Amino acid sequence: MLEIRWTEDGEARSARWRSENGSPPPARVVIADERLAAATAYRLACEGTALLWRGDFHAARRLLRAMTRRADHPAPSPRPSRSPSPSPAPxxxxxxxxxxxxxxxxxxxxxxGRLLVPLDPDHSVPLRRAPDVRSACAQVYGPGTEASVISLRELLGIVGAYEWRRRGVEVPALNDRIHPHYGVFSPVRGEYVDLVAAAPLVSRAGALDIGTGTGVLAAVLARRGVERVVATDRDPRAVACARDNVRRLGLSGRVDVLETDLFPPGRAPLVVCNPPWLPAKPASPLDHAVYDPGGRMLRGFLDGLGDHLTSGGEGWLILSDLAERLGLRTRAELLSAFASAGLRVVDQLRTRPRHPRASDPTDPLHTARATETTSLWRLRRT
Incomplete structure (x- = not known):
């Protein structure tokens, strides 16, 4: 268990340090309240000093918004006084x-993340006008037993995820809602779900859903009439989330969710996988749904697919080509991975993303996102 230490009112103090992304506890901590100007707070945070808030909770949120504006719109650097500005780089x-x-x-x-708030042993926030976050924190951390300190950004993320889980996300392909848990990627990018809902089924006898996440694709397959779906994920939170959604949707007798890495034992006429689409290192729990270091999951799925398909069965790989458009992977490398795994392409169903960043010209990666395509590759053994 990691601890954060600081000095307050002349006394040395400590508490449990909570960080879902694995950030170490800050070495320098100062006490802050409404008297601290946003410009000073942002400068201290940039220099590595954490701010443990003791004022009004809503004032802390206002300060975080002010710091965010400074982070997103930094002041321009002054021009040198003795020479003209350099020419722009290529x-x-x-x-x-x-x-x-x-x-x-x-x-x-x-x-x-250096603006911090305290939590009492029962996960309540001992600040003026603080909301009741005990239920939200208990879903992530379990029962409270000791005082702790957490980044305000992380706490707000936990509260937001709690509301998403409570209300759920509408999935048109299911005509129902999926309830994402904290740290499990929400199916807000519905284009990949629609591909699975529309692709022709070779059989309804059974299917495997590899890396199920919320369980949304397993649920879509079951609603399409697949008799038994075995869904897997190596993340315990995703497994709990998928099981919760299977139960909510009344599919407990049709969908089994297992905690395992990639494939369960056995074969099926259909094996589906929607792996993270960018071969890069994740930096947070949610990043694992987007970033796949070295393409480990993609290659693991392709290399093991043939051994888990029944005769005449198909593997469905749902994959964005954003990595190709960013230069992180080439189409030739992907096709070579298919061939090396003893797989051939039967068909490729395509769709364009509908998320806001695809049409946001201010996004630094807009050139790639504007032409991104998500494909469902239908694969069979050669």
Whole structure:
């Protein structure tokens, strides 16, 4: 268990440090309240000093918004007084832009994560006008037993996820709602769900859903008439989330959810996988749904697919081509991976993404996102 330590009112104090993304406890901590100006708070955070808030909770949220504006719109650097501004550098490649974008987002998250709030042993926030976050925190951390300190950004994320889980996300392909848990990627990008809902089924006898997440694809297959679906995930939170959704949808007798890495024992006429689509290192729990270091899951799925298909069966790989458009992977490398795994392409169903960033010209990766395509590759053994 990690501890955060600080000095307050002349006394040395400590508490449990909570960080879902694995950030270490800050080494420098100062006490802050409404008297601290946003510009000073942001400067301290940029320098590595954490701010443990003791004022009004809503004032802390206002301060975080002010710090966020400074992080998103930094003041321009002053021009040198003795020489003209240098000429702009040549345009970088998209892959360089991608890595710079990730580095900037990571630094932004670290800086804004230095505004901290305390939690009492029962997960309540001992600040004026603080909301009741006990139920939301208990879903993530379990029963409270000791005082702790948490980033305000993380706490707000936990509260937001609690509301998503309570209300659920409408999935038109199910004509129902999926309830994502904290740390499990929500099916807000519905285009990949629609592909699975529309692709022709070779059999309704059974299916495997590899890396099920919320269980949405397993549920779609079951609603399409597949008699038995075995869904897997190696993340315990995803397994709990998928089981919860299967129960809510009344599919407990048709869908089994197992905690395992990639494939369960046995074969099926249909094996489905929607792996993370970018071969890069994740930086947070939710990142695992987007970033696949070295393409581990993609290659693991392809290499093991043939051994888990029945005769004449199909594997459905649902994959965005954003990695190709960013220069992180080539189409030739993907097709080569198919061939090396002893697979041939039967068909490729395509759709365009509908998420807001695909049409946002201010996004640093807009050039790639604007032409992104998500495909369902129908694969069979050669």
């Amino acid at each position: 345009a970088s490649s998209l892959v360089q832009a991608f890595h710079r974008h990730r580095q900037a987002r990571s630094q932004r998250a670290v800086t804004l």
